Each structure stands twice: as C-alpha cells, then as structure tokens.
Amino acid sequence: MSAVLTATAVSKSFAANPRVLDRVDLTAHPGDFLAVAGQPESGRTTFLRCLAGGYRPGSGTVVLNTPNAGTVDLATAGARTLAWIREHHLRSFDGPLAAPPSQDAAAAVARAARVERSRATAALDRLGLARHADVPLGRLRQGVRRAVALAASLSASAPILLLDEPDTAADPGLVLDWLDELRENGTAVIAAVGPASPLIASASAAAYLHEGKAQWTRQ
Structure with missing residues (x-):
C-alpha cells in the first residue's frame, strides 16, 4: 500500500x-x-x-x-x-476553532467539519460535550473550546x-x-x-x- x-x-x-x-x-x-x-x-x-x-x-x-x-x-x-x-x-487540530464567539458549539463544529448540525451535535456527544452544543463559544472555558475543536477535526472526512x-x-x-x-x-x-x-x-x-x-x- x-x-x-x-x-x-x-x-x-x-x-x-x-x-x-x-x-x-x-x-x-x-x-x-x-x-x-x-x-x-x-x-x-x-x-x-x-x-x-x-x-x-x-x-x-x-x-x-x-x-x-x-x-x-x-x-x-x-x-x-x-x-x-x-x-x-488533510485536517489538523492544534487549538480552539477560529470562529465568532457568538456562534454556538454545534454550529462551529458543523461549519469547520462541513457536516450537518445533527452530525456535529453527535460528535460533541461522543466526547462528552453534549451539554455545550447550544452554548456560544465565547461563554465556554478555554479547555472546553479545545475539546470542541477536536470534535470538529475528528468529524471531518480527510x-x-x-x-x-x-x-x-x-x-x-x-x-x-x-x-x-x-x-x-x-x-x-x-x-x-x-x-x-x-x-x-x-x-x-x-x-x-x-x-x-x-x-x-x-x-
């Protein structure tokens, strides 16, 4: 191969x-x-x-x-x-997503990974982040924002x-x-x-x- x-x-x-x-x-x-x-x-x-x-x-x-x-x-x-x-x-994860602080976590993941919101929400759930799906990024702690970005990278097809x-x-x-x-x-x-x-x-x-x-x- x-x-x-x-x-x-x-x-x-x-x-x-x-x-x-x-x-x-x-x-x-x-x-x-x-x-x-x-x-x-x-x-x-x-x-x-x-x-x-x-x-x-x-x-x-x-x-x-x-x-x-x-x-x-x-x-x-x-x-x-x-x-x-x-x-x-090629997709990378090396820190929080570059997204507007007013955008909620699910929307940010959907946009970054180019997937539907339902799939983005499921991705957050896989990493134990379901309760943050509707929360604006600006209201999340830095560590949670990193986890949200990781969910986006793992959801993207590459x-x-x-x-x-x-x-x-x-x-x-x-x-x-x-x-x-x-x-x-x-x-x-x-x-x-x-x-x-x-x-x-x-x-x-x-x-x-x-x-x-x-x-x-x-x-």
Whole structure:
C-alpha cells in the first residue's frame, strides 16, 4: 500500500533555537496511527505544523500523495494549493476553532467539519460535550473550546488527520475509540503527544523527539 504522506529529512530552526528539528523522517500509510512524542519544547508541535504546511521547513520535503492530483510537496506548495489540500486531504487540530464567539458549539463544529448540525451535535456527544452544543463559544472555558475543536477535526472526512495533544483535550479512551474507527476507514492519524501519553501504546509506530532527532519504533 502506498504512503499517503512522506516527510524526508525535515529540519527547522528559529532564532532562539537553531535545531528544533534535525532531519526528521516520517512515513504514513492509510490506517496508520503514528505518535510523535516529546517533552514540551521538543519540536513535536513544530513538526506537526511542518507536515500541515503551516511552517516551511528549512530543508527537507513533505510529500502528500493524492488520488486526483498526484504528489504535492507541502514544504514548497503555494498558498492556494495548501488551502485546497487542507479542504480535501488533510485536517489538523492544534487549538480552539477560529470562529465568532457568538456562534454556538454545534454550529462551529458543523461549519469547520462541513457536516450537518445533527452530525456535529453527535460528535460533541461522543466526547462528552453534549451539554455545550447550544452554548456560544465565547461563554465556554478555554479547555472546553479545545475539546470542541477536536470534535470538529475528528468529524471531518480527510485521508490524513494531524492532532496536537488530543488526549489533553478530551478523555483519551473516547479519543482512541474514535481514532480506531477512523483508521478502519483508512484515515492516517499522526499525533504529537507527551512522553507519558496513553495514546502511545495504541500507535502503530512511535518516535521520541529529543534535541531535534527522532527515532521511529514499530509497535
């Protein structure tokens, strides 16, 4: 089975940290669950953003294989191409939704995931958030808003799902149940997690980021 996303020798630096990522590799196939673990400031979130096209790597490639547009290197793709990729092939969770504070949670999930309100409400219920469905986002605590955003990402249909610490936004057991369902349908899941995350044990492969380096281990 062909890989849907391949990162090769991805490096990234910032002025305050010249070696955040140092030639990090990743290969994701349909149905994979890859865990990228590390301490805070280890570069795990930076790597996820490089995979999503949010950050440009200093060097390396991030190649997405699509059934209708061939291969696309997200490390060099233009803004229009990235927007199209994020709409059709790749979804991310890395914080609260960018939505009006007056919009209720169900409406925000429906809009972000491009699903009907009934499905959005069911998604919130799956993460134990049913009582927040009709509450405006501006009235929700920050932690609940993160959970609402996670529900939106898990509800969206996409071949690749990138998640930044999903187990800190909702009950890990509920998250794993949903991820198992998505994987059975062919979604490749890549999650940045802490070193003690309960999600690591369920991953098909895991890597620990330290001083910019990553070593992958198949589970």
